[in-house]
Amino acid sequence: MQEKLITKNWDKIKPASIESFINYGGYLQLKNCVYKNKKPNDIVDQIDESGLRGRGGAGFPTGKKWKIAKQNAQKNKKDVYFIVNADESQPGTFKDGRVIEKNPHSIIEGAAVASYALEASKVIIYVNGHHKDYYETLKNCVNLAYERGFLGKNILDKNVDIEMQVVLGSGGYIFGEETTLINSLEGYRGEPRMKPPFPPELGFLKNPTVVNNVETVINIPIILEIGAAKYKKIGCQESNGTKLFSVLGAVKNPGLYEAPLGITIRDLIYDYCGGLEKSKQLDFVQVGWMGNFFTQEKLDYKLSYQKKQGNALVGLGSVLVVDKDTDIRDLVLAWSEFFQRESCGQCTPCREGSYRLLNIAERLKNKQVFEKDLQNIKDLNEVLEKTSFCPFGCFIAQCWKGVLDLKQKELFKNL
Amino acid sequence: MTIQKILLQFEPKRKNLLSALHEVNKQFGYISNQNSYKICDYFSVSPSKLYSFITSSDVLRDQKPPLLEIKVCSGGVCKMKGADKVIKEIENFLKIKADKIYNGKVEFKKISCLGKCLVGPVVIINGTMYEKVNPSMVDDILKNYI
Ligand SMILES: Cc1cc2nc3c(=O)[nH]c(=O)nc-3n(C[C@H](O)[C@H](O)[C@H](O)COP(=O)(O)O)c2cc1C
Ligand code: SF4
Ligand code: FES
Numbered sequence: 001m002q003e004k005l006i007t008k009n010w011d012k013i014k015p016a017s018i019e020s021f022i023n024y025g026g027y028l029q030l031k032n033c034v035y036k037n038k039k040p041n042d043i044v045d046q047i048d049e050s051g052l053r054g055r056g057g058a059g060f061p062t063g064k065k066w067k068i069a070k071q072n073a074q075k076n077k078k079d080v081y082f083i084v085n086a087d088e089s090q091p092g093t094f095k096d097g098r099v100i101e102k103n104p105h106s107i108i109e110g111a112a113v114a115s116y117a118l119e120a121s122k123v124i125i126y127v128n129g130h131h132k133d134y135y136e137t138l139k140n141c142v143n144l145a146y147e148r149g150f151l152g153k154n155i156l157d158k159n160v161d162i163e164m165q166v167v168l169g170s171g172g173y174i175f176g177e178e179t180t181l182i183n184s185l186e187g188y189r190g191e192p193r194m195k196p197p198f199p200p201e202l203g204f205l206k207n208p209t210v211v212n213n214v215e216t217v218i219n220i221p222i223i224l225e226i227g228a229a230k231y232k233k234i235g236c237q238e239s240n241g242t243k244l245f246s247v248l249g250a251v252k253n254p255g256l257y258e259a260p261l262g263i264t265i266r267d268l269i270y271d272y273c274g275g276l277e278k279s280k281q282l283d284f285v286q287v288g289w290m291g292n293f294f295t296q297e298k299l300d301y302k303l304s305y306q307k308k309q310g311n312a313l314v315g316l317g318s319v320l321v322v323d324k325d326t327d328i329r330d331l332v333l334a335w336s337e338f339f340q341r342e343s344c345g346q347c348t349p350c351r352e353g354s355y356r357l358l359n360i361a362e363r364l365k366n367k368q369v370f371e372k373d374l375q376n377i378k379d380l381n382e383v384l385e386k387t388s389f390c391p392f393g394c395f396i397a398q399c400w401k402g403v404l405d406l407k408q409k410e411l412f413k414n415l
Numbered sequence: 416m417t418i419q420k421i422l423l424q425f426e427p428k429r430k431n432l433l434s435a436l437h438e439v440n441k442q443f444g445y446i447s448n449q450n451s452y453k454i455c456d457y458f459s460v461s462p463s464k465l466y467s468f469i470t471s472s473d474v475l476r477d478q479k480p481p482l483l484e485i486k487v488c489s490g491g492v493c494k495m496k497g498a499d500k501v502i503k504e505i506e507n508f509l510k511i512k513a514d515k516i517y518n519g520k521v522e523f524k525k526i527s528c529l530g531k532c533l534v535g536p537v538v539i540i541n542g543t544m545y546e547k548v549n550p551s552m553v554d555d556i557l558k559n560y561i
Contacts, residue, residue, distance in 0.1 A: 091490045094530035129437075129474040130529055168437050171473035173527060187432030187460070190471035205430065248492050248532050255533065326495055334491040338527050344471065 056213030059305030129171025236262025288315025291402025490528030
């Protein structure tokens with residue numbers, strides 16, 4: 001089994017104690033950067049070479065994102081802002097929250113190193129508004145780091161400044177989307193902005209801004225520690241390193257697991273989670289987002305960021321194992337309620353579409369679907385896919401497409 | 416603390432609006448109409464923009480908090496573990512429907528997954544979280560509040 005990188009010391013570290021974190025090698029990479037006077041751009045290159053991809057869903061190469069932001073800052077004489085996205089609220093995902101519970105100081109160190117490499121003027125950690133406890137935890141960690149001289153002006157008595165602030169977010173799924181997050185930080189309504197320009201071009205207060213997911217951030221000191229070359233060897237083509245997987249549903253041991261990218265769905269379920277619960281029969285596995293389904297014959301698909309035959313795109317790393325006793329109608333209804341509740345309402349296809357699709361999901365649940373419903377789902381999907389303003393609308397379409405591909409006959413058999 | 420004192424903790428820049436609203440929300444339980452106007456003045460934001468900001472948030476309130484606030488996760492995993500039966504039980508106990516009635520005293524909402532799926536179904540009452548709730552526990556839990 002792959003050695004653990006992210007979760008290595010989680011059982012030993014006392015989460016609230018900065019000493020405990022330091023005793024297990026915490027802040028070593030930040031000290032290395034500062035004391036050895038490392039060139040910020042060399043660190044950016046190293047992150048680029050490691051092949052690290054963003055863990056916030058889309059898997060955008062982190063080094064590349066950093067470079068775009070730095071180039072823009074230089075060109076336009078602007079400051080870079082670094083934002084840690086701790087807004088996690090994808091249903092069935094709890095990895096970032098677990099990082100905050102188990103090893104919160106690692107986020108601060110990762111963000112500090114990122115700030116050093118990006119020569120950022122400020123780091124903002126944006127915490128999901130529903131989780132005040134996480135906000136307090138991170139605020140304490142940041143205060144401790146300031147007291148110890150890891151943050152602030154002239155950190156570690158060298159000529160380096162790193163400023164960091166923890167902000168309690170607005171609460172709501174859409175705030176995890178980076179431009180919505182920036183809107184909320186600037187005091188504007190929680191709805192996505194037009195892209196392009198992308199945040200590394202024009203972000204927080206019109207400055208080039210890098211938004212990275214919590215898990216991306218904690219990988220940064222690890223890459224500096226073991227070296228980009230070694231990191232790149234872990235995982236598979238185009239998807240390097242280990243990944244946190246939130247596994248739920250009909251497995252013996254649901255929970256959070258760290259496994260190398262490129263692992264098959266089967267190995268994750270059987271080697272890590274003890275296989276299916278007794279007397280349960282597998283129906284399908286959902287990976288990453290609603291509608292991304294894999295049946296028994298596809299269990300050997302690899303969990304990866306690369307879109308290709310035989311791969312299962314990981315997204316945020318949520319894995320839901322659904323057994324034959326589960327009524328797909330219940331799940332479809334839960335997902336439809338989620339979409340309707342969390343749509344920001346900015347654009348008509350998603351605001352109206354999510355509502356109409358919820359109506360259909362309710363009829364499906366009551367086994368009272370109309371002849372028209374099937375065609376309506378397909379029409380709405382097409383409109384959502386082609387015209388919605390942000391990816392959220394496409395998520396709705398993907399969900400329903402996945403459901404129809406797998407279960408259309410079962411759901412509409414009464415017609 | 417008065418609203419003025421709270422606001423004076425923040426520089427009157429729009430980027431501080433979110434943090435200031437959280438503070439007002441914490442102190443008063445909600446952002447009243449009267450306070451809204453003071454906030455608008457202080458940050459030079461129009462009332463409609465402020466309202467649109469507050470209503471896009473799940474946690475900032477523009478209405479007085481109810482005496483009893485019940486939230487039940489209706490995410491897929493909690494549903495697989497029987498959240499619907501818990502919701503039914505609460506509906507029967509309180510004789511109101513989830514997401515339908517709001518009379519100023521009781522608020523009963525279905526909410527999205529909070530990442531506590533491992534210990535679901537989860538119910539949050541006046542800020543206290545109850546884990547692994549099944550229908551038979553509902554009476555006992557609610558009796559603490561009524
Ligand atoms: C609807 C929507 C919701 C999102 N939610 C989150 C989230 O909760 N957490 C997160 O890190 N990224 C989320 N993202 C992705 C962010 O927009 C952004 O791409 C990400 O934070 C970049 O970090 P990374 O490069 O480290 O992956 C979401 C995107 C969309 C379209
Ligand atoms: S697709 Fe949905 S979430 Fe995205 S902008 Fe439109 S209404 Fe908002
Ligand atoms: S589905 Fe209820 S907490 Fe995740």
